[in-house]
Structures are given as structure tokens and as C-alpha cells.
Amino acid sequence: MMTDGTETAHYGAPTLQTNGIHENGTNGTPAIYDVIIIGGGISGLVAAQSLTKLGWKVLILEARDRLGGRVWTYELDGDGHKADLGASYIHGMDGNPIAEVAEKLGMELRFxxxxxxxxxxxxxxxxxxxxxxxxxxxxxxxxxxxxxxxxxxxxxxxxxxxxxxxxxxxxxxxxxxxxxxxxxxxxxxxxxxxxxxxxxxxxxxxxxxxxxxxxxxxRDGLVASGYWRVVEWLEGEVVAAGTDIRLGEEVVGVDCAKEQSDRVTVTTTLVHGPAGASCSIKTYTGRYALITLPLGVLQNRPPKFTPPLPQRRIEATHRLGNGLxxxxxxxxxxxxxxxxxxxxxxxxxxxxxxxxxxxxxxxxxxxxxxxxxxxxxxxxxxxxxxxxxxxxxxxxxxxxxxxxxxxxxxxxxxxxxxxxxxxxxTRWLSDPYTLGAYSYIPITAPGEPEATPLDMLEMSHCLWGMLFFAGEHTEPDQYASVHAAWTSGVREARKLKVVLQAADDKRRSLV
CATH class of the missing domain: 3.90.660.10 (Polyamine Oxidase; Chain A, domain 2)
Structure with a gap:
């Protein structure tokens, strides 16, 4: 994202944590998170809100110096004048979870x-x-x-x-x-x-x-008071519940090979870390991972997955359109x-x-x-x-x-x-952490594999029982909207609750 050179003002972003509350386990051993969430946009925040409130140990890794992803309210001056550089509408107020939050927070909407x-x-x-x-x-x-x-x-x-x-x-x-x-x-x-x-x-x-x-x-409602209130509220919820948040760390590797003892290892690099310094690379271990990276990132510069993503997942990813x-x-x-x-x-x-x-x-x-x-x-x-x-x-x-x-x-x-x-x-296509705006279903030339809503369903499916996926591009009924990101976060949190609870019940039965 580029501007005229002024310093970016953002809302709801905590200070970069270098020694989070779950940095180490007992006796200095690395902590094992229940869920590592890759991406601090709406879907990741919503999933973290649900999981941490139930007592699970959750880590959010975000490459930017702020939370919210494609929801970004920019402060133009010190007089309270703001503009949403990303999402600015609540589309379809009836039964929309964003509309319910907006009412709870007293956000000003314009119709x-x-x-x-x-x-x-x-x-x-x-x-x-x-x-x-x-x-x-x-x-x-x-x-x-x-x-x-x-x-x-x-x-x-x-x-x-x-x-x-x-x-x-x-x-x-x-x-x-x-x-x-x-x-x-x-x-x-x-x-x-x-x-x-x-x-x-x-x-x-x-x-x-x-x-x-x-x-x-x-009807559609313009968020006149700025979408930052949603991000700020979600941040407050997850921080109060104990979520560990790391900003400025780009995920470059996701390893869930069986030799890892059924654990997911996530590797990051510090976005602004010293060149060549050993501390610029970090690893985290979790029982499960939730990937909420945008479609454009998954298409063009995804982290290295070990084992590699299945061919059907790769094909579905590239059949979908990435709009701007x-x-x-x-x-x-x-x-x-x-x-x-x-x-x-x-x-x-x-x-x-x-x-x-x-x-x-x-x-x-x-x-x-x-x-x-x-x-x-x-x-x-x-x-x-x-x-x-x-x-x-x-x-x-x-x-x-x-x-x-x-x-x-x-x-x-x-x-x-x-x-x-x-x-x-804004330059969302050039932004390395979005590489586009939102998904759509493109035309398909005769004889070529057809892009369909099934590709979005494919992108929502869990892989190897350990990697979960969320984001607006995984919701075939609501894609290209903030509420799609929200719905996908709720959806994956529910799946993770089931597998976490089942694993814990099994462990207790063996004691």
C-alpha cells in the first residue's frame, strides 16, 4: 500500500510483541500452541476470538504492523478526519454479522x-x-x-x-x-x-x-464512522482472552509432515528485521494451523507448504479470479x-x-x-x-x-x-500481503477446466487433519465481502473446537 509519503495512522494494532506470553513453555522449552493463525485480518481475528474465549492457546502471526488486513481506516489528520482505504460497506444488512457488531458498537451507518x-x-x-x-x-x-x-x-x-x-x-x-x-x-x-x-x-x-x-x-450500509471500530473491538476481545499476537512477521513456511509428531511448525521472517541476522527467522509449533492468507497471496507468493499442497487444491486456487x-x-x-x-x-x-x-x-x-x-x-x-x-x-x-x-x-x-x-x-495489487482485493468466478474458455463455486469449497477444506483455511474466497455464498471473511472465521473456529475437544478427550482417556 502506497500513499503520498505521509506516515500511516492505523487503529486497533497492538505493539509488536517479541516476548509473548506463550513464548516459552516450562523449563524454557518452546511453547506448543493449540492453534496458530496465519493472518490478522477479520477471519483470523474472529476465529481467535472464539477459540481463546474457550481457553485454547492461540497465536496470530501477521506480516503487517497492524491488524485488519483489507479493512484499513486511515487517519488523515489530527482532527478526526478518516477514510477507509479498504472495505467501506456492510452489504446486505439483514442477518449480517457485521451489522450486528456495528449496532452493538454504536457505529454510524449511512443509507x-x-x-x-x-x-x-x-x-x-x-x-x-x-x-x-x-x-x-x-x-x-x-x-x-x-x-x-x-x-x-x-x-x-x-x-x-x-x-x-x-x-x-x-x-x-x-x-x-x-x-x-x-x-x-x-x-x-x-x-x-x-x-x-x-x-x-x-x-x-x-x-x-x-x-x-x-x-x-x-440494503447496504456505508460505515460512516470507519471500519476501524470492528478491528479495534476484535483486537480488544482477543487480547483480553489471552491471544498472543506477533506483528511484523511474515510466514514463509508451514510444515506438518508426519515426522513432526503431528505438530505444525510455522516459520516466519521479521519484515523489518536486520538483514542476515539469525534472529530474523523464528519458528513456532502448534497442534493445528489456520491459514487466512488472501487469495492473491496463495496464488502468487504462498509460504512453502510441507508436504506440498495437493494438486487439486493448487488447481482450484488458480482457477478462481482475483479482483481489484x-x-x-x-x-x-x-x-x-x-x-x-x-x-x-x-x-x-x-x-x-x-x-x-x-x-x-x-x-x-x-x-x-x-x-x-x-x-x-x-x-x-x-x-x-x-x-x-x-x-x-x-x-x-x-x-x-x-x-x-x-x-x-x-x-x-x-x-x-x-x-x-x-x-x-491504494495499490492493493502491488501490496505483497494482499496482491489483489477480493475473489470472483471468471469465465472459462471452451475446453479448459471450468472455474466454479466448488473451487471455493475446495479452498475451505482441511488438509491432513491439521491445516485449516479461512477467508472471503472460501465462502461461495458470500465471497468478496467482509461478512464472508467473518463467516469463514466462525466456520473454521467451530471445526477447530471439535478436533481440539476430541483430541483432549482422547488424551484424558489414556491417562
Whole structure:
């Protein structure tokens, strides 16, 4: 994750522990943890919360200098202005465990709907069909396409059909009531911007599996007070229960070979340790391990597993899609712009790549007005798919120049916009501890092994009776969400309780 060079402020992260409460057993022998959790994101924290409260000895290993993973609230100044650089929504409030925690903690949520002016063209003007275009797009994406894929009485879609194809077909309800060519072009650009729901261009996303999941229902809530409260609360829970937390240690090896006497040995390196120093490598021993590493890490730079992961696990890991969503936060001394909560900028027909999208397939750009939504004088760009990948290749000065020019063009075409106080850019694909944002099910070429929700189930299965796995990419009904990470942590904690209790009962029976 890169910013403009300012020091990162984070919430809920304990001080790096070098001599944890379970560092040594009796007589100086190494401690044996009941469970070693690899990764201090939401799924790892939730699992630790459950297990430590029942008295199990748990260790969390996290490579970052903070907890939370892809949940990261950044403090912009000393006046309480914050912005979520990762997750910012609770999707589907009904029956959502994150919603229940938010209510318990008194977190402020915002619920908003489309307003006149939600679309802006390249001149800063509001298109005459703006609300109609937005309503058509949302209805098509979240109702029509899901029903067409899952409940059509005709032939089921094949795995090589991308989601964008029926979205933009001549008979798509996307274009209902739109008579002008300009309105249809604007609807097409807005449809492509819905890549943010998958983290990938909709030309890569499988239409066959769109709507297959059985996710939470109800409206979406923006976490206006910042997601940090969830991380802070979970940290307090696990620390109070006795969890050992080690920050700044990257896991490079996981060994559960039988010669280890049915123990898991986890090897780490200190992220900021002295080069070549012997103390930069540590080992920990546990009865079981829970791996909560993101999909991108498992695909591109996983720890060394001994024995190696089974081929079916490797194939499932690489069949899944790893999406990307980045944010650009433009922070000002004071708010000076429109009071609309959410706006979509439409691409310039004469310069179709002006919003970083593909010139041959230009997409709209979604922004949040953080002033109306959470009283932070900032504008947040949601940059997804191809544009998000392109963004990561730009320097910070180039991004600032581009973003301020876009704001000038769309929000202040008749007067000079003020200079921003600060510009922050996320680069989740370049971040070695995420290497992406969240999972999706991609299209599959004819004749190739098909990516399916079974791949997510495969990634959730225990290996060798000792390695357990959690994370949003292991939840086929809720993937690509914070509540999926939460649910997976609860799921694996339940499994671990069963095996821990059974092992302890067996040991007691032999005494």
C-alpha cells in the first residue's frame, strides 16, 4: 500500500510483541500452541476470538504492523478526519454479522439512494436521463441478469459467456426507455463501471455463476464512522482472552509432515528485521494451523507448504479470479463541491480513456462525497478492473495530476478548483500481503477446466487433519465481502473446537 509519503495512522494494532506470553513453555522449552493463525485480518481475528474465549492457546502471526488486513481506516489528520482505504460497506444488512457488531458498537451507518445529478457528463452537466439510466443499470445488474442466469427456462449459460454480454445485449432492460444514442452510450459506460462489484472487468466475470450465491439480503450500509471500530473491538476481545499476537512477521513456511509428531511448525521472517541476522527467522509449533492468507497471496507468493499442497487444491486456487478495487482519496482543507452523496463521472466521447478505462470500452468512474457521508472534506474515487490495474502503474504525482484534473472537469468546470491538501492512493495489487482485493468466478474458455463455486469449497477444506483455511474466497455464498471473511472465521473456529475437544478427550482417556 502506497500513499503520498505521509506516515500511516492505523487503529486497533497492538505493539509488536517479541516476548509473548506463550513464548516459552516450562523449563524454557518452546511453547506448543493449540492453534496458530496465519493472518490478522477479520477471519483470523474472529476465529481467535472464539477459540481463546474457550481457553485454547492461540497465536496470530501477521506480516503487517497492524491488524485488519483489507479493512484499513486511515487517519488523515489530527482532527478526526478518516477514510477507509479498504472495505467501506456492510452489504446486505439483514442477518449480517457485521451489522450486528456495528449496532452493538454504536457505529454510524449511512443509507442513501440515487439523487438527481447522480451522473455527470464530461462537461460537468447532468444528463437528462440520469436517474433512468442509473435505475436501469442497477435493476439489470442485480435482478434481471441474476434471474436470467439462474432461473431462465431456456438453455443454461455456458462458462465462456462473460457477464457484460447479456448486460449490453440489444434486448437488455439496460436500455429500456432510453431513446437517444447518447443516453444509450452513457448507460453502457455506467454498466461497465459495475466492475466494482466483482473487482474485475465484466468481460472477465462468468455470467453462468452470477447470482448463484445465497448472500445476505437488505440494503447496504456505508460505515460512516470507519471500519476501524470492528478491528479495534476484535483486537480488544482477543487480547483480553489471552491471544498472543506477533506483528511484523511474515510466514514463509508451514510444515506438518508426519515426522513432526503431528505438530505444525510455522516459520516466519521479521519484515523489518536486520538483514542476515539469525534472529530474523523464528519458528513456532502448534497442534493445528489456520491459514487466512488472501487469495492473491496463495496464488502468487504462498509460504512453502510441507508436504506440498495437493494438486487439486493448487488447481482450484488458480482457477478462481482475483479482483481489484483501488481508491484515490482527494483531501481538502474544506468541502467546496456539490452535496450529492454518490456520483458517477461519464467518459468523454472524444477522449474515452480519460477516466483510465479502456479507450475501446470506456467506463464511468464512481466517486463518494466523504463530506456528506462522513464529515471528512474529501472525495473518494473507486477505481476498478482495468483502470485499477493501470492506476497502480502511475506515480503518485501523476495520479494527483490526473485526479485533480478530473475533479476540475466534472465538479468545477466554471471556476478553478482549490489545490488538495493531500492525495492518497491504494495499490492493493502491488501490496505483497494482499496482491489483489477480493475473489470472483471468471469465465472459462471452451475446453479448459471450468472455474466454479466448488473451487471455493475446495479452498475451505482441511488438509491432513491439521491445516485449516479461512477467508472471503472460501465462502461461495458470500465471497468478496467482509461478512464472508467473518463467516469463514466462525466456520473454521467451530471445526477447530471439535478436533481440539476430541483430541483432549482422547488424551484424558489414556491417562
Amino acid at each position: 442513501y439512494g440515487p439523487e438527481p445529478g447522480i451522473l455527470r457528463d464530461h462537461t460537468g452537466a447532468v444528463p437528462p436521463d440520469d436517474l433512468k439510466i442509473f435505475e436501469n443499470t442497477s435493476e439489470c445488474m442485480f435482478s434481471h441478469l441474476k434471474a436470467l442466469s439462474q432461473t431462465s427456462p431456456h438453455t443454461a449459460p455456458t462458462a465462456d459467456i462473460p457477464l457484460i454480454a447479456p448486460f449490453l445485449s440489444a434486448t437488455s432492460p439496460l436500455f429500456d426507455g432510453l431513446t437517444s444514442a447518447t443516453s444509450k452510450q452513457q448507460a453502457t459506460a455506467l454498466a461497465r463501471s459495475y466492475a466494482g462489484w466483482c473487482g474485475a472487468d465484466l468481460g472477465r466475470v462468468s455470467f453462468k455463476w452470477w447470482g448463484f450465491e445465497q448472500d445476505t439480503q437488505g 478495487l483501488n481508491k484515490v482519496i482527494i483531501y481538502y482543507d474544506a468541502a467546496w463541491w456539490t452535496d450529492i452523496d454518490s456520483i458517477y463521472f461519464l467518459p468523454d466521447p472524444d477522449h474515452p480513456g480519460n477516466l483510465l478505462g479502456r479507450p475501446t470500452a470506456p467506463a464511468a468512474l464512481h466517486i463518494h462525497n466523504l463530506w456528506t457521508l462522513q464529515k471528512t472534506p474529501a472525495i473518494c474515487f473507486f477505481v476498478t478492473g482495468y483502470a485499477a490495474e493501470k492506476l497502480e502503474k502511475l506515480s503518485d504525482p501523476a495520479i494527483e495530476q490526473w485526479a485533480t484534473a478530473i475533479i476540475q472537469q466534472y465538479l468545477s468546470p466554471t471556476q478553478i478548483a482549490p489545490r488538495p491538501k493531500q492525495v492518497l492512493t
